[in-house]
Amino acid sequence: MNRIAEHIQMLRASLPEGVTLVAVSKFHPAEALMEAYEAGQRIFGESRAQELVAKQKELPADIEWHFIGTLQTNKVKDIVPFIHTIHSIDSLKLLQEVNKQAEKHDRIIRVLLEIHVAEEETKHGMTPDECRTLLDADLSALTHIHIGGLMGMATFTDDMERVRSEFRQLAALFRELKEKHPELADFKELSMGMSHDYQIAVEEGSTMVRIGTNIFGERQY
Numbered sequence: 001m002n003r004i005a006e007h008i009q010m011l012r013a014s015l016p017e018g019v020t021l022v023a024v025s026k027f028h029p030a031e032a033l034m035e036a037y038e039a040g041q042r043i044f045g046e047s048r049a050q051e052l053v054a055k056q057k058e059l060p061a062d063i064e065w066h067f068i069g070t071l072q073t074n075k076v077k078d079i080v081p082f083i084h085t086i087h088s089i090d091s092l093k094l095l096q097e098v099n100k101q102a103e104k105h106d107r108i109i110r111v112l113l114e115i116h117v118a119e120e121e122t123k124h125g126m127t128p129d130e131c132r133t134l135l136d137a138d139l140s141a142l143t144h145i146h147i148g149g150l151m152g153m154a155t156f157t158d159d160m161e162r163v164r165s166e167f168r169q170l171a172a173l174f175r176e177l178k179e180k181h182p183e184l185a186d187f188k189e190l191s192m193g194m195s196h197d198y199q200i201a202v203e204e205g206s207t208m209v210r211i212g213t214n215i216f217g218e219r220q221y
Helices: 001-014 030-038 051-057 073-081 092-104 130-137 158-178 198-203
Strands: 021-022 043-046 064-067 086-087 107-117 145-152 189-191 208-211
Touching: 001 021, 001 030, 021 158, 030 051, 043 051, 051 064, 051 073, 086 092, 086 145, 092 107, 092 145, 107 130, 130 158, 145 158, 158 189, 158 198, 189 208, 198 208
Parallel strands: 021 043, 021 208, 043 064, 064 086, 086 107, 107 145, 145 189
Antiparallel strands: none
16 A cells, blocks of 8 residues: 555544545645545645646546635636635635636535634634624625635644634634524535644544645645
């Protein structure tokens, strides 16, 4: 068994039932993704539209592609024909653009709302209040998206209590919004946790972890 397959097997064994593994394959070559695919992995996360489009053309058609990076509105049209889930919606404007492009292809795309809970300025996303305001708005015109939940990143730090606290805040917001908006039937996913902190994220209620380094090794820039 190859190294990537071994890593996937170990990760799957460590994740409780109901937690989805997204293999973060950005900056890794298509051959590495193919090794993961052959080990049974079908969900892959990319963060650059250009790289994603190139890999999608090269790799098997049954891969479920997730976009996990910052998405510019002018790049939405490039990924909409095939994308399954976009994790990084941080504004109503971006939501409307995804809906518009999805309508052209007669597709419904699952989106996650990105929340900024970390204390790092470099992280993207809405504040919890901005997210509440967005969901209180009339979104009935957005017929080609399903709002599937929330996504967030904790601060990159060795202070695991701080990481836990940030994940806990995000999980509390997720539960609050789920209860307040029963009309959002697809609001089920809480995407949080990466290679260095996914175990804490799972303990705090994550339903989806985004793992790259622990599968593919360090990125090849």
